[in-house]
Amino acid sequence: MHGPASSGWLLVALCAVTGAYCLVRMRSGAGEQRGTAGGEALMGFGMAAMAVPAAVFTPPSWAWPVYAVVFGAAAVPALWAARAGAHHLHHLVGAGAMVYMSVVMAGAPAHAHDQGGSGVPLLTGALLLYFAGYVLLTGVRLVPVAAVAGSGAGDDGAGWGDRPELARACRLSMGIAMVAMLLTL
Numbered sequence: 001m002h003g004p005a006s007s008g009w010l011l012v013a014l015c016a017v018t019g020a021y022c023l024v025r026m027r028s029g030a031g032e033q034r035g036t037a038g039g040e041a042l043m044g045f046g047m048a049a050m051a052v053p054a055a056v057f058t059p060p061s062w063a064w065p066v067y068a069v070v071f072g073a074a075a076v077p078a079l080w081a082a083r084a085g086a087h088h089l090h091h092l093v094g095a096g097a098m099v100y101m102s103v104v105m106a107g108a109p110a111h112a113h114d115q116g117g118s119g120v121p122l123l124t125g126a127l128l129l130y131f132a133g134y135v136l137l138t139g140v141r142l143v144p145v146a147a148v149a150g151s152g153a154g155d156d157g158a159g160w161g162d163r164p165e166l167a168r169a170c171r172l173s174m175g176i177a178m179v180a181m182l183l184t185l
Helices: 005-026 029-049 065-081 085-105 121-142 164-183
Strands: none
Touching: 005 029, 005 164, 029 065, 029 085, 029 121, 029 164, 065 085, 085 164, 121 164
């Protein structure tokens, strides 16, 4: 997306690290968790690629339609999995938001990328409200509950990929990044 270069690079780093952690999560857990982590890794790396500052690299004109197709394809399993739980609906909305941003960026003239204002205000606003609410709700869920003294909380020997609080933090960071990207649209 387009904005100041320093915030763009921070967004790239945040999304890339989140994508890398999601790859670590793919190595452990149940099959459904691996699939979810794979989708989140795709989102993290895709968001990192989209967040590279335009002053450094302007993608070729064919890149935005490719992003739209890739994230449209990522939405299909999320749509199928949404039958099982609301968490998959979030993946569907995220993939849809990525398709939307890709289409907007593909249709915007080159000089509009630096000025913003190219998206559909109503849809952009609805996505901003959704992701802002998601960020707030996920942030509240990360607030630690007082552990019972001597319960051994945190000493269960779980690996890095098996920590639900880290998975939530991963989703929180991607939600924050999505808000930042939608704001610059």
